[in-house]
Amino acid sequence: MENIITVKDVTFYYPGEETPTLKGVTLDVHKGEWLSIVGHNGSGKSTLAKMLNGLLLPSEGAVFVSQYTTGLPDDIWEVRRLVGMVFQNPDNQFVGTSVQDDIAFGLENFGVPREEMVKRINESVARVGMEAFLNQEPHQLSGGQKQRVAIAGILAQKPSVIVLDEATSMLDPIGRIEVIDTVRELNKKEGITVISITHDLEEALSADRVVVMKMGEKAAEGIPEDIFQQRDLLKSAGLDLPFSLKLSEALRQQGVELDKSYLTQEELVNALWKLA
Amino acid sequence: MEGTPFERRALHDINLDIADGTFLALIGHTGSGKSTLIQHLNGLLKPSAGSIKMGSTELKAGGKKQDLKSLRKKAGIVFQYPEHQLFEETVEKDIMFGPRNFGVSVETARLTAARVIEMVGLPESVLSKSPFDLSGGQMRRVAIAGVLAMNPEVLILDEPTAGLDPAGRVEIMELFNSLHERNNLTTILVTHSMEDASKYADEIAVMHKGELYLHGKPTDIFSEREALKRVGLDVPETVQFLQKWNEKSGLNLALTKFTVEELAEQVSQSLKKRGN
Amino acid sequence: MLQNVIIGQYYPASSPLHRMDSRSKLIAAFFYLFIVFLANNWVTYGVLIAFTAVTISLSKVPFRFLYKGLKPILLLVVFTMLLHIFLTKEGDLLYKAGFLEIYEGGVIQGIFIALRLLLLVMMTSLLTLTTTPIDITDGLEHLLGPLKKWKLPVHEFALMMSISLRFIPTLLQETEKIMKAQMARGADFTSGPIKERAKAFVPLLVPLFVSSFKRAEELALAMEARGYRGGEGRTRLRALEWHQRDTFALILLALLTLSLFLLRN
Known part of the structure; x- marks a missing residue:
């Protein structure tokens, strides 16, 4: 499978810190996939996210996006165009005084001509279903709508990758x-x-692949079905267990002989029915 | 806002009695009026019509300057992201802010600070630190301590776990639950989470478009799955699963505590019966 | 309440004045500041009043909105008027009571000064009443553009203005939230002596500052992520369009100036 982003042996120290926030992280992101990165607070997952579009540069190792390298000054703007980021706080990334001004912000930075800009704004705002809000001001929008505007702003730049940095947590x-x-x-x-x-x-459950970060290192990587079987790993990553998994365990403790832990309610009901 | 085009009726004809020592969960989507309702409970907003009675203090529509202060002392509100209200140089001073406003002496307030900091699970050594040097989770605990320091008779929690990771969410909710159980503290929890409501509340009130949509014991509320779905809510996962199991097995099992453990017990017993 | 602060004074309407380019309005208002001082007799003041009255009626802004802008300076107007009336000793003596002497020249001078102030404030209010803050910012950025040559940070200034405008409502919402949180802890922002009340705002201001710094930091990061690298090579979505009516307005203003020159003493 073709890789769109390659993170190679990346170690990162915040200025003045002695312990690295990222330790030798290597990661391939496949083109077109949905990759979830999970981990507890301070596991380095947000730092890793900021590596992907060159907001932070590796102390050691390198990050490649398509044919570009984030560490090269000549490549950085193309990297930022290709990799769009949606941050946690919907308010603190809304730059424009209205929806269309905000979507335009990135295009203006990249020097897109005005006519092309108008075309791309109209097109991208429709792709996130916000076309009725073009002239609305940010304080008239809900958090979810502001995040969709942020996504439209990225789409207008014709990106290859969207990074959601805890974009739904608020x-x-x-x-x-x-x-x-x-x-x-x-x-x-x-x-x-x-x-x-x-x-x-x-x-995370519906992702194509999941990466678990722990203490600045990549602790695991795989499809959700495999990752979510590793109960202790999830706990240590500060993640809750899916309901069906918790129930599977509780049932086993009650003496029900399930062959494995199930991820969805349907699967679990069917497995139980076979036991009956 | 009254009499202007901006006037909007946020609440309409709410009648709600909350008995002493109850743990009430107030559920509803953004804009359902739940935040407006709790702000009436301690006089931050005054009703356009009707009245609010808390113990012996009453707040009436159109009344004169009423005793807001005593109402505010009785009902402590932990707002969303309470750490945003911290301002003092030290944690101790910040916690003392509430009691001092209500005329408590410095010495007593200081003793109170030492007592409540322990209640929220932080060491006494934190008291001399600046609140801004603490981690996000610790700051939230300090802010909660600041509300507890006023010795409220009713504790009102406005989405107290917003923005926390799963582990942090469980810790904070367990904290409130133990306060409720140990001190028989009347607690009102505003939440989006039916899971939290099912786990902790004795009573659930569902708000929709400024009206009280449903109110009753969890068992009653969860038996109205269709009504909940009509306003974009659903029963907790334990109930969802049990319904699936009941359909499959033709049984009519019911839950009282809505925990995963209780569910596992019920299901495994039904399996054993069938086995016999 | 929030609504008023957000849009500033702007009065939304569709009038020839609203449709004018913000640049021509800025130039006109600036120019007007100077030509008001050309008037020095009844005829020239008459011409100015007529011109201002026509402009106001064209703007479709109800007079009470203009009056709102005038209210804060009314006291100043009355005070300067009285000052002139009592202190100017020219022309015929009109009235005398003890040491108080009022001369005809003083009365006329007082009226002129008051008119001058009122006209000035009305015209500048008209600018903000018919132009949104963001349009004023854009206009300023364009007009001051040439100053970039002398390394004046015109682009940065305009961006700063527009971000401030964008965040005013957000900060107001936040202020309300923090205020409520502190009121729930027994804080009182409304009563007590002035000194106490000033102190009462510390619990409000500190959290506001803290959160504003955090916002600024996050916003800077978000802007960088979206390829912001200063004004160099940037294009603009917001385009200003100079129409015939803008040229026409400036020609009118030039005619007004000419007539003031001809009619003044």
Whole structure:
């Protein structure tokens, strides 16, 4: 499978710190996949996210995006165009005074001509379903809507990758669904690669692959079905266990002879029915 | 806002009695009026019509300057992201802010600070530190301690776990639960999480569009799955699973505590019965 | 309440004045500041009043909105008027009571000064009433553009302005939230002596500062992530369009100036 991002032996120290925040992390991100990165607070997952578009540069090792290298001054702007980031706080990344001004911000930075800009704004705002809000001001929008505007701003730059850095953690359940559904559609229909730093279990469960970060290192990497069988690993990564997994365990403790832990309710009900 | 085009009726005809020592979960989506309701409970907002009675203190619509201060002392509110209210040089001074405002002497307030810091699970050594040097989770605990220091008779929690990781969420909710159980503290929890409501509350009130949509014991509320779904909510996962199992097995099992353990017990017993 | 602060004074309407380019309005308002001082007799003041009245009626802004802008300076106007009335000793003596002497010249001078102030404030209010803050910012950035040659940070200034405008409502919401949180802890922002009240705002201001710094930091990061690297090579979505009516307005203003020159003493 073709890689869109390659993280190679990356170690990172914040200025003045003696212990590295990232220790020898190596990671391939496949083109078109949905990759979830999970880990407890301070595991280095957000630092890793900021490595992916050159907001932070590795102390050792390198990060490659397509044919570009984040550490090269000539490449950095192309890297930032290709890898868009949605941050945690919906308010603190909304630069413009209105929805269309905000979407334009990135395009203005890249010197896109005005006519092309208008075209791309209209097109990208429709892709996140916010076309009715073009002239709205940020304080009139919900958190989920602001995050969708942030996504539209990225889409207008014709990116290859969207990084969600805990982008749904400050939203209410409706906003969360709204944002995840929007990104999922972009991922499925348009093949945009998604890297999601998250605590959200449901989101990690539906990812193509999951990376578990722990103390600045990559502790595990694999498909959700495998990762979520490793109970202790998840606990140590500060992640809750999926409901069906918890129930499978509790059932086994009650003496029910399940062959394994199940990830979905349907699978578990069917497995139990076979035992009956 | 009254009489202007901006006027909007946020709450309508709410009648709600909360008995002493109750743990009430207030559920509803953003804009359902739950935050507006709790702000009425301690006089931050005054009703346009109707009245609020807390113990012997009453707040009436259109009344004169009423005794807001005693109402505020009785009902302590932990707002969303309470760490944003910290301002003093030391944790101790910050915790003393509430009691001092209500006329408690410096000596007594200091003793109170030492007592409540322990209640929220932080060491006494934290008291002399600057609140801004603490971690996010610790700051939240300090802010909670600042509310507990006023010795409220009712503790009102507005999404107290927002923005925390799963482990942090469980810790904070367990903290409130033990305060409720040990001190018989009347607790009102505003939440989006049906899981938390099912785990901790004796009573659940569902708000929708400024009205009280449902109110009752968890068992009653969860038997109205269709009504919940109509307003974009659902029963907790334990109940969802049990419904699936009941459908499959033709049984009519029911839960009382809504924990995974209770569910496992019920299901495994039903399996054993079938085995016999 | 929030609504008023957000849009500044802006009064949304569709009038020829609203449709004018913010640059021509800025130039006109600036120019007006000077030509008001050309008037020095009844005729020239008459011409100015007529011009201002026509402009106001064209703007479709109800007079009470203009009056709102005038209210804070009314006291100043009355004070300067009285000062002139009592202190100027020219022309015929109109009234005398003890040491108080009022001369005709003083009365006329007082009225002129008051008119001058009122006209000035009304015209500048009209600018902010018919132009959104963000349009004013854009206009300023364009007009001051040439100063970039002398290393004046015109782009940065304009960006700063627009970000400030963007964050005013956010900070107001935040202020309200923190205020409520502190009130719930028994804080009182509304009563007590002035000194006490000033102190009462510390619990509000410290959290506001802390969160604003955090916002600034996060915003800077988000801007960098979206490829921001200063004004160099940047294009703009917000375009200003100079129409015939803008040229026409400036020509009118030039005619007004000319007539003031001809009619003044």
